[in-house]
Amino acid sequence: MTNLQSLRGMIDLLPSQAERWQKVEALARNHFRRAGLGEIRTPLIEHTELFSRGIGETTDVVGKEMYSFIDRGDRSCTLRPEGTASVVRSVIQNGLLSQGPQRLWYMGPMFRYERPQAGRQRQFHQIGAEFFGLSSEISDAEIISIAWDFLNDLGLQELTLEINSLGTTEDRKKYRENLVAWLENFSEQLDDQSLKQLKQNPLRILDSKKAHIQELLNGAPMIGEVLCQRSQDRFLNIQSILNSLGIPFTINQKLVRGLDYYCHTAFEITSKQLGAQATVCGGGRYDGLVEQLGGPATPSIGWAIGLERLLILLSEDYFKKEVPEVYIVNKGCKAQIEALKLARDLRKSNFLVDIDYSGSAFSKQFKRANRSNASWAVVIGDQELLQKEVRLKSLKGETIDPGEHFVKISDLNQIIERLRS
RNA sequence: GCGGGCGUCGCCAAGUGGUUAAGGCAGCGGCUUGUGGCGCCGCUAUUCGGGGGUUCGACUCCCCUCGCUCGCCCCA
Known part of the structure; x- marks a missing residue:
């Protein structure tokens, strides 16, 4: 390589592409404006600790994917790998939570040191929405509907909304024990990967892509079986609201999501057109996170959409090239x-x-x-x-x-x- | 981090050991020194991602490296 090139997994957006991005971004802004959300812009770099504490030490994002460095003041800094932790930090730091519920959105680049592949870059872009101070099931349904309506307004076909409930922290803990106990009976059938996950993050085994693991899991205990009454009611209520809104969904009991902070509602919107990286939008409720990061206990829920993946899905004829008059x-x-x-x-x-x-x-x-x-x-x-x-x-x-x-x-x-x- | 495929002009692309590296699109110039869409004619890679090796000779074979791509892991 004689000439200078951009870093691996970091790509230039040339005018023809940038035009497409602008169109998508403008539509997102429009949807957020009509839904009454306010924009929040946080720094691209934060103290490393924000992410390690917020996202979870055992997650891959924190364990092996962060762009971290020591700055001239000897601080450990990290380029944000996702948006939620920064928004939570900002909302606490600026005292927004004492001003009533906050309904926010953001948009911008995120950084994860991974091997690039279709719909996955090291610098990638997310559009996200976060609600703070709202615990009602209606708020779960509303924030999901904002994502759903936006994606549909783009004319995307073949989208699937999957939802699940992870219950309370106690529910999750109980389920984790049940699952580990059950899986240990079959440890000889598990591969190295799953055995490692069994110790570190057993719920992750649920969304393994290996066929024989999925087959084995057909007999495994499911989280729905251990949810407490309140968690169950909550989940049923959300389903009935989504039904009232005419938003189609399927329940996926194996949907657990990777980040530690989720509880109760977890959801994903996927597209078959995407191949291995099929998730366009992912999110869920994270009622414990604000408190964990030093703020007042605040029910919260949010999602993020991966823009690169979204743009893959949009057909060429969605974009008409602007022409000089x-x-x-x-x-x-x-x-x-x-x-x-x-x-x-x-x-x-x-x-x-x-x-x-x-x-x-x-x-x-x-x-x-x-x-x-x-x-x-x-x-x-x-x-x-x-x-x-x-x-x-x-x-x-x-x-x-x-x-x-x-x-x-x-x-x-x-x-x-x-x-x- | 692990495994498979690939890398020839701005873009698409032939060539797979032997004299000057096809072709198409785009670009530029001309046919037509001041008037368009068609057509025709010309020009545009001392070089095949980069480096090293094998060979009388390599874009073609080997090694290393960079990048892209698909999958795993993980996630948006």
């Missing part, structure tokens, strides 16, 4: 200055304007004008300068010569009027 054909130094002046004026009036810089033959410039898909060519050359005019020529329509208009260059209003006709 006006292409200014010109020749000569003086004409070029006039062209730029006119371009500025037209842009102030919201026209999309391209100027030809080549100085080449008019026939060439017209070819380019035509290829740019502009509706109008505006011609400024020696003759026009002499007459203090511009020539407006329509590039649309079947005929090659649909007529031209000469307008005084000083009469901007008339130029605009013609272009709008």
